Amino acid sequence: MTADAPAAMTDRHDAPSRRFLMLGFLLQRLASAAVVLAAMSVIVFAGVYAIGNPIDVLINPAADQVMRAETIARYGLDRPFWEQYLRFAGAVLAGDFGTSFVFGTPALPLILGKLPATLELALAAMLIAIGLGIPLGMLAGLRPEAASSRAIMAGSILGFSLPTFWVGLMLILVFSVELGWLPSGGRGATVEIGGIAWSFLTADGLTHLALPALNLALFKLSLIIRLTRAGMREVMLSDYVRFARAKGLSRARVIGVHAFRNILIPIVTVLGLEFGSVVAFAVVTETIFSWPGMGKLIIDSILTLDRPVMVAYLMLVVAMFVAINLVVDIAYAALDPRVRLGSR
Amino acid sequence: MNGSRAERPTALFWAEFAESRAAVAGLAVFALALAAALFAPWLTPQDPYDQAGLALMDARLPPGTVGTGGYPHWLGTDAAGRDVFSAILWGLRTSLFVGVAAGLCALSLGTTLGLAAAFFGGRVETVLMRIVDLQLSFPAILLALVLVASLGQGLAQVVTALVAAQYAYFARTVHGAALAERRKAYIEAASGIPLRPARIVFRHLLPNVLPPLIVVATVQVANAIAIEATLSFLGVGLPVTEPSLGTLIANGFQFMLSGRYWISVYPGIALLIVIVSINLVGDRLRDVLNPRLRR
Numbered sequence: 265m266t267a268d269a270p271a272a273m274t275d276r277h278d279a280p281s282r283r284f285l286m287l288g289f290l291l292q293r294l295a296s297a298a299v300v301l302a303a304m305s306v307i308v309f310a311g312v313y314a315i316g317n318p319i320d321v322l323i324n325p326a327a328d329q330v331m332r333a334e335t336i337a338r339y340g341l342d343r344p345f346w347e348q349y350l351r352f353a354g355a356v357l358a359g360d361f362g363t364s365f366v367f368g369t370p371a372l373p374l375i376l377g378k379l380p381a382t383l384e385l386a387l388a389a390m391l392i393a394i395g396l397g398i399p400l401g402m403l404a405g406l407r408p409e410a411a412s413s414r415a416i417m418a419g420s421i422l423g424f425s426l427p428t429f430w431v432g433l434m435l436i437l438v439f440s441v442e443l444g445w446l447p448s449g450g451r452g453a454t455v456e457i458g459g460i461a462w463s464f465l466t467a468d469g470l471t472h473l474a475l476p477a478l479n480l481a482l483f484k485l486s487l488i489i490r491l492t493r494a495g496m497r498e499v500m501l502s503d504y505v506r507f508a509r510a511k512g513l514s515r516a517r518v519i520g521v522h523a524f525r526n527i528l529i530p531i532v533t534v535l536g537l538e539f540g541s542v543v544a545f546a547v548v549t550e551t552i553f554s555w556p557g558m559g560k561l562i563i564d565s566i567l568t569l570d571r572p573v574m575v576a577y578l579m580l581v582v583a584m585f586v587a588i589n590l591v592v593d594i595a596y597a598a599l600d601p602r603v604r605l606g607s608r
Numbered sequence: 609m610n611g612s613r614a615e616r617p618t619a620l621f622w623a624e625f626a627e628s629r630a631a632v633a634g635l636a637v638f639a640l641a642l643a644a645a646l647f648a649p650w651l652t653p654q655d656p657y658d659q660a661g662l663a664l665m666d667a668r669l670p671p672g673t674v675g676t677g678g679y680p681h682w683l684g685t686d687a688a689g690r691d692v693f694s695a696i697l698w699g700l701r702t703s704l705f706v707g708v709a710a711g712l713c714a715l716s717l718g719t720t721l722g723l724a725a726a727f728f729g730g731r732v733e734t735v736l737m738r739i740v741d742l743q744l745s746f747p748a749i750l751l752a753l754v755l756v757a758s759l760g761q762g763l764a765q766v767v768t769a770l771v772a773a774q775y776a777y778f779a780r781t782v783h784g785a786a787l788a789e790r791r792k793a794y795i796e797a798a799s800g801i802p803l804r805p806a807r808i809v810f811r812h813l814l815p816n817v818l819p820p821l822i823v824v825a826t827v828q829v830a831n832a833i834a835i836e837a838t839l840s841f842l843g844v845g846l847p848v849t850e851p852s853l854g855t856l857i858a859n860g861f862q863f864m865l866s867g868r869y870w871i872s873v874y875p876g877i878a879l880l881i882v883i884v885s886i887n888l889v890g891d892r893l894r895d896v897l898n899p900r901l902r903r
Contacts (some may be wrong), residue, residue, distance in 0.1 A: 300742060311758035425887045427834040429841045429854075430876050433861065437869055448865060541747040548749070551842055552861075563842055566757045578754060582746075589745055 286597065295595055297586045304582045305356065309349050312575050356579070361600040362572035368567065371572040375558055375580060380460045381451065382557035385549065386542045388464065388473055389480035390535065397485045398531070401492025406519070408497060416489060423486030428545055432479040432552035439475060447472050450553035480546060484538060491534060495527035502526075536592050540585045624896045634888030641882050643699040652694035653679045653829060655848070671870050685868035690868060695856055696878045702852040703879065706763065707833035710770035714832075715825050717771060718778025723809050723817075725779070726786035737783060743776040751846065752835050761847045766839065770832045781824045785817035819897035826890035830883050837879055853879040 336342050343351075355362065361371040404413040440448035452472030455462035457482035463469030500523060508518045526600060554560065558577060565573040626632050644651060652817065671684040671692075683692040721740075725733040755769035789795060789811070798808045837854030839845030841861075846852050851859075853875045860871025 308754070311754055322778070421887070421891075425830070425884045426880065427838055427883070429838050430857070430880065433857065433864065433872060433876060437864060437873065439866060441869070443868060541750075542745045544750040547753065548842065549839055562753075566753075566800070566844055574757065581750065585746060 277495055289597055290594065293590055297590050300586055301583060304586075305353060305579060306349065308575055308582070309352055310345070312571050312578070352575075361576035361579070364565075364570055364573050366568050366570045366573070371576040372580075374573060375561060375576050376558065378558045380462070381555060382543060382546050382559060384462060384464060384570050385473070385476055385480060385546055385555055385557060386445050386539065388477035389484065389542055390539065392477055392481035393484035393488050394535070397488030400490050401489040402496050402519070402524075402527075404489065405493040405496025406458075406500065408493075413493075417493070420486040420489045423482045423489075424468070426482070426484060428548045429552055432476075432549055435475045435479055436552070446463060446475050448475070449552075450533045451556060455497065476555050479553070480549045483545070484535075484542060487534070487538070488531060491531050492527055495530060496523065499523045499526050533592065533596075536588060540581075540588050543584065544581060621896065624893055628892045628895075630888050631892030634885040634892075637881060637885040638889065641700060641878075641885070642704065644697055645704050648694075648697035648701050650695050652691070653670075654691045654694045656690045656695040656698050657851075670868075683874045684868075686871045687858075687863065692856075692874050695851070696853070696875050698876060699851050699853045699856050699875060700882070702846065702850055703833050703836065703854070703882070704764075706767055706770070706836045706846075706852060707829045710767045710774065710832040710836075711825055711829035712772045713767065714774040714828060715778050715821070718775035718780075719782050719814070720822065721775070722779040722782030723786055723813060726783050726790055727805065727809050727813065733783075736779070738777045740779045740783075743773075744780060748773040749833065749838060751834055752839060753842075754843050761844065762844060763850055766845050769839075770835060773827050773835070774832060777824055777828060778821065781820050781887055782817050785820050786813055789813055789816045823890060823894045823897060826886055826893060830886040830890065833879070833886075834883055840874055 306311050332341075341348075352362070359372065363369065364371050364374055375517060404416045407413050436448045439446045450472055451461070451463045452466065452468040452470075454463050454469055455466055456462075463473050505518055505522055508522050509515070513522075543558075546555075546557060547562060549555065550557045550559035551563050558580075562574060562577045564570075565577070669685040671682060673684070674680045683696070685691055686695065721736055751767045751773040755772055756766060759765035759769060782874070793809065795812060798812050803812075821871040836845055836852060837857070840852050841852030841858045843858065845854055848855060848859075854873035857872050857879070860868070860873075860875070864872050
C-alpha cells in the first residue's frame with residue numbers, strides 16, 4: 265500500500281495529459297485498423313477475382329450465347345475490375361457479401377450459420393490446451409532436470425513438429441478405426457439454445473467433439489507448455505518467491521498463488537493473440553473430422569469456386585484478426601503505463 | 609577466407625554441433641531422405657506414374673504381398689495398384705523440392721528486403737516493416753490457402769504461395785540482426801571510405817547476420833514441407849499428376865476407415881521423419897549459433 269502512494273501522486277499529476285494521449289492513441293489505432301481492413305478487402309477481392317472463371321460453374325454448358333451474356337451481366341462479371349470492386353465494397357458496407365453461387369443464399373448468413381460450430385470447436389481446443397498445458401508446464405518448470413519434465417518437453421517438440429492433419433488422421437486411426445471408442449466425424453446429437461445447435465450439451469455430441477478438439481489443441485498445448493515452463497523457471501528464482509518461502513508459507517501456497525498468478529500474464533496475452541490462429545487452423549481439423557463449421561465451408565467453396573463465400577469468409581477472418589490485435593494493443597496501453605502513447 | 613584459419617572455426621562448429629546425438633541423427637536421416645529422393649528412379653521397383661506399368665489386380669494389396677510384377681510390395685499398394693514404397697520416394701522428391709525451393713526463394717526475397725529496410729531506414733524501412741508485421745499477424749497456413757486459392761493448383765503456384773507466406777519471417781529476422789550490426793564501427797568505416805551501398809550490404813552486413821538466418825531457414829524449410837502437405841491434403845495444393853507426400857496421404861484417407869491403413873500411414877510416417885529430422889537440426893543450430901550461450 266505504501267509503495268503505491270508516490271505512483272498515485274504522479275498519476276494524478278499526469279492524468280489529464282495521459283487521458284488525452286490515450287484518446288489520441290485509440291483514434292489512431294482505430295484508423296489504422298480501418299486502413300488494414302480496407303487494404304485487405306482489395307487484396308482479398310483481387311485475389312479471389314483472379315481465380316478461374318466462375319461462369320463455367322454458374323452456367324449450364326448447354327446454355328446458348330444469349331443466356332450466357334445475360335447471366336454474366338446479371339452478376340456484373342462484364343464490368344472492369346475496379347468497378348466490380350467498388351460495387352462489392354459498397355455492398356459489403358451494407359452487410360451484403362453477395363449470393364453464394366452454389367447454395368443460392370446470401371453468403372454472410374451462410375457463414376455466420378456455421379460460426380457457432382467453429383467457435384465451439386475452437387473454445388473446446390483452447391480449454392484442453394489450457395487445462396493440460398499449464399499444469400504440465402508448471403511441472404516441467406519446477407523440476408527441469410527430472411525424467412518426467414524431459415518427457416513433457418520432448419512431447420511438446422513433437423506437438424510443434426507434427427502437421428495437424430497428420431495427427432488428426434492418427435487419432436481417427438487409433439480411436440475410431442482400431443479401438444472403436446470415438447466417432448470419426450460429424451457433430452453428433454446437438455441441443456438448440458437460442459436457435460443455435462451445440463454439441464457439448466449431449467453425451468453423443470461430446471464424444472464427437474473430443475477428437476477434433478484434441479487435434480486442434482495439440483499445437484497450442486505445446487506452446488502453453490513451453491511458455492509456462494519458461495515463466496515458472498524464471499519466477500521460482502525471483503526474490504518475492506524466495507521471500508514468501510522465507511516467510512514460512514507452504515511450498516504449495518507459494519507455487520499455487522504467488523508463482524501461478526505471475527506466470528499467467530504472458531500466457532493470457534499469447535492466448536488472446538492465438539485464438540485467431542486456432543480458428544484459422546480449424547480449416548484443417550474440420551475437413552478431417554467432417555465438422556460442419558466455417559473451415560469446411562471455405563475449403564468446399566474454394567474447390568467449387570464459390571467466390572462470394574470465399575470473400576465473405578476471408579473478410580470475416582481478417583476482421584477477427586484486426587479486432588483481436590486492436591483489443592490487445594489497447595489493453596496493453598491501458599494496463600501498462602510504460603507503453604508510449606505518443607507517435608514516434 | 610581460405611587456409612587453416614577458416615578450417616578451425618568449421619571444425620569447432622562441427623564439434624559443438626555433434627555434441628547433440630539427436631541432431632547428428634537428424635542430419636543423417638535428412639541426408640538419407642535427400643539421397644532417396646534424388647535417386648528414386650533407381651531405388652524403386654516401379655515408376656508409380658507410368659500408367660502402363662500399373663495393374664488393377666494389384667490394387668490395395670496389404671504390405672508384404674507379392675504382386676503381378678513378381679516383387680514384394682513391402683509397404684502395400686494403393687487403389688490404383690501403385691507400389692506405396694515407390695510412391696513415397698517419388699512423393700519425397702516433390703515434397704523436398706517444394707520445401708527447399710520455397711525456402712531458398714523466401715530466404716533471398718526476405719533477406720534482401722530486411723537488409724534494404726535496415727540499411728536505408730526512413731520511409732523504406734517503415735513501409736516494408738509495416739507490411740511484414742501485418743503479414744506476420746496472420747497464420748502462414750491461412751495466407752498460403754488464400755494464395756493457392758487464387759493462383760490455382762500446380763507446383764509453381766504452390767511454391768509462389770509458400771514464398772509469399774514465408775518471406776516475412778526472414779525479413780523480420782534479418783532486419784533485427786542488421787539493425788544491431790548497422791551501429792557497429794566496421795559498417796561506419798565501410799561507409800566512410802566510402803564503399804557502394806550494395807557492397808556494404810552484401811559483403812559486410814550480410815555475413816554478419818547469417819547465423820540467425822541459417823536457423824530460420826532450416827525451420828522454414830520444414831514448415832514449407834508441412835504447409836505444402838497440408839494444402840495438398842486439403843485438395844488445394846499439388847495436382848494428382850505431381851503428387852507429394854500430402855497428396856498420397858489424402859488419396860489413402862478414404863481407405864483408412866475400412867482398415868487399409870498402409871496407403872495413408874506410410875507416406876505420413878515418411879513426412880513425419882523428414883520434418884522431425886529437419887527440426888532437430890534446426891534446434892541444435894539455434895543453440896550452437898546463439899552467441900548468448902557461448903561457453
